[in-house]
Amino acid sequence: MTQPKSRVKIAGEETLSNGWTRLSSYLLDYIDRKGATHRLKREVYHRTPAACILLYDPRRDLVVLVRQFRLAVHLNGDPAWMIEVPAGLLDDDHPEAAIRREAMEETGYRLRDARFLFKSYTSPGAVTEVVHFFAALIDTADRVAEGGGLDEEHEDIEVLEIPLDEAATMIETGEIFDVKTIVLLQWALLNRAKLTA
Numbered sequence: 001m002t003q004p005k006s007r008v009k010i011a012g013e014e015t016l017s018n019g020w021t022r023l024s025s026y027l028l029d030y031i032d033r034k035g036a037t038h039r040l041k042r043e044v045y046h047r048t049p050a051a052c053i054l055l056y057d058p059r060r061d062l063v064v065l066v067r068q069f070r071l072a073v074h075l076n077g078d079p080a081w082m083i084e085v086p087a088g089l090l091d092d093d094h095p096e097a098a099i100r101r102e103a104m105e106e107t108g109y110r111l112r113d114a115r116f117l118f119k120s121y122t123s124p125g126a127v128t129e130v131v132h133f134f135a136a137l138i139d140t141a142d143r144v145a146e147g148g149g150l151d152e153e154h155e156d157i158e159v160l161e162i163p164l165d166e167a168a169t170m171i172e173t174g175e176i177f178d179v180k181t182i183v184l185l186q187w188a189l190l191n192r193a194k195l196t197a
Helices: 071-075 095-107 164-172 179-190 192-196
Strands: 008-018 022-031 037-046 050-057 062-069 081-084 087-089 115-121 130-137 158-163
Touching: 050 095, 050 179, 062 095, 062 164, 062 179, 081 179, 087 095, 095 115, 095 130, 115 179, 130 179, 158 164, 164 179, 179 192
Parallel strands: 050 130
Antiparallel strands: 008 022, 022 037, 050 062, 050 087, 062 081, 062 158, 115 130
């Protein structure tokens, strides 16, 4: 699919905050489909790339997930100890190297193979973060450490082993509501035969 010629010109940028992540306010001149130009104002969070992974044990037909506190969810009044797939920022690493590191830190599983699936923007209206999605087959012998996150980063991560079908049901009941986790669990349900072949 061809992209239209440039219909956007950045007219100005102001940094509103530059802490854990940078928040910018932009003025842009946007030409709509009818050819009219509009001056728009948008705010964007500049997040570095990230990676996430589904760890699937085909012999036990279960997935390894993690539970950890999320402040933004807490502020919204939802259950803040979210169940998620292991994930983390790339920190200048290649996506596969980063997700191998994160899987070990969070779950204690050493990955034999990590299969790249796709990449996605999970909130493209306001966040620059692109997430690389992976899957890996594991078994009990691959768990070589306790996991739980890094003490120096004050991570407090609980490792969960949940049957795949039960995890899928937890989406329907609202117990799992993290988008990257939902996407990877749905992918696993669609591809279970391939994973176990």
